[in-house]
Amino acid sequence: MQRKKHSKLTVRRRGKICSRVKMSSHSACNLPTPGDSNYNVIFKKIQDIIRKGIPEAILSTPEQFDAIYDGMIAEVNQAGAEDMEKQYTGLVQNRVQLWSGEEAK
Incomplete structure (x- = not known):
């Protein structure tokens, strides 16, 4: 008997096929x-740095790993990760206030 292939959106648990829970469309992510801000530019730069740095760190020797990883984090910070994080935190706080009517902490 041929087994039916399942999409990536399903999980087999105790012999049953269950749908994975998707994140709500209202989630912060x-x-x-x-x-009109530089958020997207910074995000793209950081994404490029990480996509280049993670494989390099993984494929490195254990002796080289820390130096490569620390260099990648320094590059991410230099690209403006802290500014981007502050902007996104503000967006989340504004959304929380909109949903709940209360100031986000």
Whole structure:
């Protein structure tokens, strides 16, 4: 008997096929970012640095790993990660205030 292939959106548990829980469309990770800020530019730079640095760190020798990882983190910080984080925190706080009517802490 041929087994049926399942999509990546399913999980087999105790012989049953269950749908994976998707994140809500209202979750903080789905917040739109403003187009008039430098957030998207910084995000793209950081994403490029990480996509280049992680494989390099993984494929390095154990002796080289810390230096490569520390260099990648320094590059991320230099690219403006802290500014981007502050902007995103503000977006999340504004959304919390909008949903709850209360000031986010």
